[in-house]
Amino acid sequence: MIRVLAFVFTLFLLPFTTMASDAQELYLTLRSKVLAVKDYTADVRVLIDVSYMQIPTLEGILYYKAPDKVKMVRKDGISMLPKKNISLTLGSLIPSGGVTVLDAGTATIKGHNLRILKVIPDDDKTGIVLTRIWVDEAALLAYRTETTTRDEGTVVLDLEYGSYARYALPDKVSITMDVKEYKLPKGATMDYSEAPGTPKKPVAAGGKNEKGRIDITYLSYKVNKGLSDSIFADKDK
Template identity: 55%
Template sequence: MIALLWGSVAAGAQSLSAEELFYGMRDKLEQVHDYVAEVKMKINISFMRVPVLHGKLYFKSPDKMKLERNGGISILPKKSISLTLNNLVPGGEATVIDAGRQIINGKSLRVIKVIPDSDQTDIVLTKIWVDEQRLLAIRTETTTRDNGTVTMDLKFGKYAALALPDEVIFYVDVKEFKVPKGVAMDYDPQAETRPVEASATGKPRKGTIKISYLSYEINKGLDDRIFTSEKN
């Protein structure tokens, strides 16, 4: 009865503090030390025409990552804006600020801002939209020192208990695309008919990278060497 009551209170307004939410969520994340996931990756960036990439995504806590494509070329955003939530939520002590509520996709979410106490990390500020009931981050917006702002939308399913998403969409800022002269290998019969993108040049453009996780193998104890092999 009490539990039920507590539960209803929890479902109600402001039952957990911002800090409790953050550390609760992080504890959940920290259950996972490593995983290998079958993934499908769709890159949607104006200057990258890349088909859906299938591969194995290796992760090891705290920040090791690798996409293996069975001999193919793997494309990942730069390491510091890594692809998993585990990397985007600051570790160590942090200052957590309550930023109210916001409705996203018809769901009311708590918004918290996290500022790492250490100034050694690349992350300056992370804004997290949290599903209170499930203690899951549905959206994050991380501002980094060197790599701009990365926004990430997450969808959870089977692995929600371990805070591992089924689908992640990154919104990244992309800089202008320039190919050194003589390198471009062009044939553009429709050059004239293509929409002019002049207005966009110079300004940062948005792109998305969608990763669908098809299955996970969790906490099998991955060797560090997996991440260092294959220097290319």
């Protein structure tokens, strides 16, 4: 009787262990494809949409070197990118090292049938607690990642691919992330009020964080040409 029960139990669990194994394999294959890009230089157009920021579209050159070096340079201009820990590269949002991968079903995004993987890093040194990845199995491309970090909230990357899909490099990345509120004393800034005497707008309820969105359009890439570390040194500091 016990042997029968064990057999039935094994039969019941087998599909799940196979699925987990498939998910793990899919994740590792995807990760190796993403990590095959050691460096790139890209002409980019960055649009930052945060409620308290008024920034025009910034055009510049984006340098990336694995595993996590990113720098945007604008000739004689100021560049702004999210900080390192919520980096905009797929490579840094896919956990490295040992991971546990779980199959979390399927979904359709923009006409692509995608498999959802839940990736839990074995250690949390990177600050990543959990990553969900929406993967096109056939093309081996991640179309969306949702990364929950320990200190910096959740970062969602929506990716669109074009001619550099073979490197898993997107043509466009939309980053949705938590941004903290910004405030300086009015006595220090002495703002000009467009309507003096108008009562201040009430502060929105729901805490001090809000969502910000950054769209990065990649106009062209130069992949794996070799980049010097000196490019990433902050010469302005």
